[in-house]
Amino acid sequence: MLNKVILIGRLTREPELRYTPSGTAVAKFTLAVDRRQARDRERETDFIDIVVWQKQAENCANYLGKGRLVAVEGRLQIRSYDDSQGVRRKAAEVVAENVRFLDRAKEGGPGAPGAGHTAEGLDYGSEISFNEDDIPF
Template identity: 45%
Template sequence: MMNRVVLVGRLTKDPDLRYTPNGVPVANFTLAVNRTFTNQQGEREADFINCVVWRRPAENVANFLKKGSLAGVDGRLQTRSYDDQDGKRVYVTEVVADSVQFLEPRGAASQDRGGDFGGSQFGGGGQRSQSPSYGDQRNQGYTRTDEDPFSNDGQPIDISDDDLPF
């Protein structure tokens, strides 16, 4: 039998870090995961999926992720139940994360999300880096880190069928 869940989405609020009576850290958070299709109005809907992570990864999630952060979760689906204050049975379905991947550089979730996917470079701390100028040696097959090598500059793309991997 198999029970495996892999998700990529954005946190809907800051993670909630708590500790069990034995001192074990546990963090709860909700991921908004976009659906691959649009509704009848042409809008893209999202699913809001509750996640829980334990121990050291829980502390890392609480310390480094916040509302709007892009995260990847690998784990398993779990259903549990409890009786609430009124004696009603409450069922909870959540993803128990084995690992949580931070998919953006620190601070990128708070920046304006323009057409350049978050407005920052990985590892750059939100600052764009500029290529140094080395005299007359201009762009000898290298791309500056602040240029999009895949942007459409209006020129046709020269690619043969032999270059395609399929």
């Protein structure tokens, strides 16, 4: 069996960083990914929820912002939950194993020097990854 997803797109908003009760970092963001319709060649956009864990989550929250171009490699996860009216819902999201920053932050934008973050020591063409053993579930 295989569950592998590779996406390239732009962030629709700033990553949202939180911590689990045990202190594990988790960041969430939405990726806008274009796709073409074969028959009419028009583009449509899919908005895909991404979940990132541990140090990679902190790096994404510190160095990525709305509009930044990234490549995400991970696995598709479908989870169920009950909404506020008690109706059972499903949510699809990609759990990122690797996030690659494909562009540099614009001057004065999120993650840019002078915007409260420094990119020193971060290679924008390199992978930020973690081991499957790092996932706390």
